Amino acid sequence: MGWNKVAIVGVGMIRFGELFDKSYDQMIEEAYLAAIEGVDKGITPKEIQAGWYGTARGFLHGQEALGGASLTGSIALAGIPSTRVENGCPTGADTFRNACLGVASGVYDVVLALGAEKMRDKSTTEGLLSRATQGHPIINRGETAPALFTFYAVRHMHEFGTTKEQMALVAVKNHANGALDPYAHHRAAICVEDVYKSPMVAYPFNVLDCCPQTDGAAAIILCRADLAAKYTDKPVYVAGFGLGTDYLHFHEKKTFTEFAATVSAAKQAYAMAGITPSQIDLAEVHDCFSIVELIDYEDLGFCEKGEGGKLVERGETERDGRIPVNVSGGLLSKGHPLGATGLAQLSELYWHLRNEAGERQVEIRRGYGLQHNVGGMGLANAAVTILSNHTN
Amino acid sequence: MGWNKVAIVGVGMIRFGELFDKSYDQMIEEAYLAAIEGVDKGITPKEIQAGWYGTARGFLHGQEALGGASLTGSIALAGIPSTRVENGCPTGADTFRNACLGVASGVYDVVLALGAEKMRDKSTTEGLLSRATQGHPIINRGETAPALFTFYAVRHMHEFGTTKEQMALVAVKNHANGALDPYAHHRAAICVEDVYKSPMVAYPFNVLDCCPQTDGAAAIILCRADLAAKYTDKPVYVAGFGLGTDYLHFHEKKTFTEFAATVSAAKQAYAMAGITPSQIDLAEVHDCFSIVELIDYEDLGFCEKGEGGKLVERGETERDGRIPVNVSGGLLSKGHPLGATGLAQLSELYWHLRNEAGERQVEIRRGYGLQHNVGGMGLANAAVTILSNHTN
Numbered sequence: 001m002g003w004n005k006v007a008i009v010g011v012g013m014i015r016f017g018e019l020f021d022k023s024y025d026q027m028i029e030e031a032y033l034a035a036i037e038g039v040d041k042g043i044t045p046k047e048i049q050a051g052w053y054g055t056a057r058g059f060l061h062g063q064e065a066l067g068g069a070s071l072t073g074s075i076a077l078a079g080i081p082s083t084r085v086e087n088g089c090p091t092g093a094d095t096f097r098n099a100c101l102g103v104a105s106g107v108y109d110v111v112l113a114l115g116a117e118k119m120r121d122k123s124t125t126e127g128l129l130s131r132a133t134q135g136h137p138i139i140n141r142g143e144t145a146p147a148l149f150t151f152y153a154v155r156h157m158h159e160f161g162t163t164k165e166q167m168a169l170v171a172v173k174n175h176a177n178g179a180l181d182p183y184a185h186h187r188a189a190i191c192v193e194d195v196y197k198s199p200m201v202a203y204p205f206n207v208l209d210c211c212p213q214t215d216g217a218a219a220i221i222l223c224r225a226d227l228a229a230k231y232t233d234k235p236v237y238v239a240g241f242g243l244g245t246d247y248l249h250f251h252e253k254k255t256f257t258e259f260a261a262t263v264s265a266a267k268q269a270y271a272m273a274g275i276t277p278s279q280i281d282l283a284e285v286h287d288c289f290s291i292v293e294l295i296d297y298e299d300l301g302f303c304e305k306g307e308g309g310k311l312v313e314r315g316e317t318e319r320d321g322r323i324p325v326n327v328s329g330g331l332l333s334k335g336h337p338l339g340a341t342g343l344a345q346l347s348e349l350y351w352h353l354r355n356e357a358g359e360r361q362v363e364i365r366r367g368y369g370l371q372h373n374v375g376g377m378g379l380a381n382a383a384v385t386i387l388s389n390h391t392n
Numbered sequence: 393m394g395w396n397k398v399a400i401v402g403v404g405m406i407r408f409g410e411l412f413d414k415s416y417d418q419m420i421e422e423a424y425l426a427a428i429e430g431v432d433k434g435i436t437p438k439e440i441q442a443g444w445y446g447t448a449r450g451f452l453h454g455q456e457a458l459g460g461a462s463l464t465g466s467i468a469l470a471g472i473p474s475t476r477v478e479n480g481c482p483t484g485a486d487t488f489r490n491a492c493l494g495v496a497s498g499v500y501d502v503v504l505a506l507g508a509e510k511m512r513d514k515s516t517t518e519g520l521l522s523r524a525t526q527g528h529p530i531i532n533r534g535e536t537a538p539a540l541f542t543f544y545a546v547r548h549m550h551e552f553g554t555t556k557e558q559m560a561l562v563a564v565k566n567h568a569n570g571a572l573d574p575y576a577h578h579r580a581a582i583c584v585e586d587v588y589k590s591p592m593v594a595y596p597f598n599v600l601d602c603c604p605q606t607d608g609a610a611a612i613i614l615c616r617a618d619l620a621a622k623y624t625d626k627p628v629y630v631a632g633f634g635l636g637t638d639y640l641h642f643h644e645k646k647t648f649t650e651f652a653a654t655v656s657a658a659k660q661a662y663a664m665a666g667i668t669p670s671q672i673d674l675a676e677v678h679d680c681f682s683i684v685e686l687i688d689y690e691d692l693g694f695c696e697k698g699e700g701g702k703l704v705e706r707g708e709t710e711r712d713g714r715i716p717v718n719v720s721g722g723l724l725s726k727g728h729p730l731g732a733t734g735l736a737q738l739s740e741l742y743w744h745l746r747n748e749a750g751e752r753q754v755e756i757r758r759g760y761g762l763q764h765n766v767g768g769m770g771l772a773n774a775a776v777t778i779l780s781n782h783t784n
Contacts, residue, residue, distance in 0.1 A: 245465070
C-alpha cells in the first residue's frame with residue numbers, strides 16, 4: 001500500500017548536543033559523510049543530482065540569504081541545484097518532503113536532504129530579543145514557546161482531566177529511551193519526582209517537561225524507488241506524507257486541545273499511504289513539551305480525543321507497548337535542532353524498519369513507521385511522514 | 393520540445409516600489425488576488441492544493457521561522473501544505489521550481505508559488521549591521537553587494553575591454569523599458585550622462601548602475617499541463633529549468649568574468665527544454681548591477697565570452713533587437729524584492745508569450761522566453777527557467 005515512488009537508501013547524523021566546537025559547515029559535512037557511508041552498496045558523491053537544505057534560524061548565525069549553496073559548498077558539490085527550506089519546527093521533515101517531490105517529478109534520480117541547526121551559539125535571550133526588536137509579530141508580544149504551549153496544557157487538563165503526572169510520564173519514558181540512543185543529547189533515565197523537582201518554567205511545565213536547546217545535523221539520501229536496488233537490498237519506502245498549516249495568531253485558533261496543522265498533515269499522509277493509524281508499528285512524534293506528545297497521540301489517531309494521558313499511563317507507548325512512541329528519546333531527551341529534527345526522526349524509523357536499531361529495536365509487524373512535527377512560531381506548521389519496509 | 397509537464401495559468405503582482413504602507417500580509421494578499429483574477433476561465437481558491445512561499449530576508453522583519461503558514465494564513469488557505477523557500481537572489485525563481493516539482497510529482501494538481509519581500513522598512517545599514525554582528529560569514533567582512541560585484545566589473549573591463557559606457561547602456565536600455573511597465577519601481581527614461589552624473593557607489597558603479605531597494609510581491613498559479621485547458625486556452629508551459637550553485641567564498645572562485653552558478657543553471661535548463669540560446673525570443677535576466685547583465689549575455693549563451701558589452705552597444709538586446717533583454721525594466725528599473733523578483737520575471741514572460749504585453753510586447757517567433765537570477769551572499773546561487781507557448 002502507499003505512494004512508494006521514492007526510497008531511502010542511506011541515513012546519517014551526528015550526535016546531538018551542545019556543539020560549540022563545530023561550525024555549520026562541519027556539522028553539515030559530518031552528517032553528509034555519515035549518510036554516504038550508510039549506503040549499503042556504496043555511493044559516490046557525483047551520483048547525487050540535487051540537494052535540499054533545512055535550517056530554520058539561520059539569521060541568528062549569519063546563514064540567512066546564503067541559500068542552498070551553503071549546503072553544496074560545504075560538501076564539495078557546488079554546481080548541483082540546492083534549495084534552502086525553512087518551515088519552523090517541521091523544517092527537517094519539509095526538507096525531506098521537497099526532496100521526495102523532486103525525485104517523484106522525474107527530474108532527479110538521486111538526491112540529498114540535509115538539515116542542520118545551531119541552537120546554542122546564541123543564547124535564548126539574545127535570539128528572542130534579536131527577533132522581538134526586529135518586529136517579529138509573535139515574539140515581540142513576549143509569546144515564547146513555553147508560554148504558547150501552556151495554553152494547550154491547561155486547556156487539555158481542564159477539558160479532559162489530563163494530569164501533571166501523565167505529562168511527567170512522557171518525559172520519563174522518553175529519557176529512558178534516550179539513554180539507549182548514542183545520538184541523544186541527554187542520555188540519563190529520570191523518574192517522575194525528577195520532573196517535579198526540576199525548576200518551574202511556566203505552569204504546568206517544569207524544566208524536564210521541556211526539550212533542551214540542542215545543536216545537530218542529519219542527512220538522508222533518497223532515490224527513485226525503482227533504482228533503490230543499486231544501493232541497498234533493504235530500501236525503506238516513502239509510503240506517504242502530509243504538510244499542514246494553521247492560522248498563525250492565537251486569536252485565530254479554533255481550539256487549544258488539538259493542533260489543526262497536525263490533524264491536516266496526518267489526514268493527508270494516511271490517505272497517501274492508504275493505511276490507518278492502527279497499522280503504524282512505531283512513531284517519532286513532536287514532544288517539544290510533554291503535553292504535546294499527549295495531544296499528538298490524539299491528533300495522529302493513536303487514541304480518542306482526550307485519552308492521550310491514559311495512553312501513556314497504560315504504557316501503550318513504551319518500547320514494548322502497542323504503539324511505541326519516541327524510542328529515540330524524542331525531542332525531550334535526544335534534542336531538537338530544528339532543521340535536523342525531522343530528518344533524525346526519519347533516520348530512526350529507517351533503522352527500526354530495517355531491524356537495525358540495536359537495543360532500541362521495536363517489533364516490526366506491519367512494516368510502517370510514522371514521523372511527526374508541529375510548531376514554528378504560531379504553532380501553525382506540521383508535518384507527518386509515513387515510511388514502510390515494503391511496497392505491497 | 394521540452395519538459396512541459398507543468399503549465400502556468402495565472403500570474404499577478406503588485407506595483408513594485410517603496411511600500412511602507414503595506415505589511416507582508418497585505419502584499420501577499422494583493423499579489424495572490426491578482427493571480428486568481430488573472431486566470432482566464434476563473435479559479436476558486438479551494439482548487440489550490442499546496443503553496444510555496446519565497447522570502448529571503450524575513451529575519452529582518454520577523455518573518456523567520458514563521459514557515460509556510462505565513463503564506464497560507466494571509467490568504468485564508470490555512471490547512472494546505474506550504475513551504476517557505478529561501479535561496480538568496482533566486483528565491484522567487486526557486487520557489488517556482490519547487491512548485492513545479494510538486495506538480496510534476498503527481499502529488500498536487502494545482503498549486504501557488506508566491507514571493508514577497510520588504511527591502512525598505514529596515515535601512516540598509518540596519519540590515520547589514522544586524523547580520524554582520526550576528527556573525528554573517530560574508531557581510532561581517534564588509535563585503536556588501538556593490539563591493540562584491542565590482543570584482544567582476546573590473547576584471548571584465550581588464551580582460552575584455554568592457555567599458556563604463558557599455559555598462560551605462562544597460563541602465564539606459566532598462567530604464568527606457570521600465571518607463572513602459574506599470575509595475576516598475578522607477579518609470580523614467582535616463583541617458584548615459586545621467587548614469588555618469590549619479591553618485592559613485594563603488595568603482596565602476598554609479599548609483600544608476602545599481603538596482604534600487606524595492607518592496608514587492610508576485611504570484612503564479614501552476615497546474616498539471618493536461619489540466620490547463622480548464623483554466624485557460626492560452627497556457628504557458630514550463631519547458632525547462634535549472635538551479636546552479638557555486639562556492640560561497642571569493643577565495644574559492646575560479647574566475648571573476650563569469651558566474652559559475654549561472655553557467656550550471658543554464659546548462660541544466662537548455663538541456664531540459666531541448667533548445668539552444670538562439671531559440672529564445674526574450675529574456676528577463678539578473679541585472680542587479682549593470683555589469684551583471686553583460687556577463688549574463690555571455691553565461692546564457694546569447695554571445696561569445698567577452699562580447700557582452702558589444703551586444704548592448706549594437707542594440708541587439710533592445711526591445712526590437714535580435715534578443716530583447718529585460719523589457720520589463722529589469723532589476724535596475726523595475727526593482728528587486730528578492731522573493732518576488734523571479735516570479736515577476738516569469739510573469740513578464742507569460743504576458744509576452746501570450747502577446748498581452750501591450751506597448752512592451754516583443755515579437756514572438758519561436759515561442760520561448762528565459763528567466764534568470766544570480767546572487768545570494770557569495771553570488772553562489774543561480775536559477776534559469778525557460779517558458780514556452782507551445783509543446784511541440
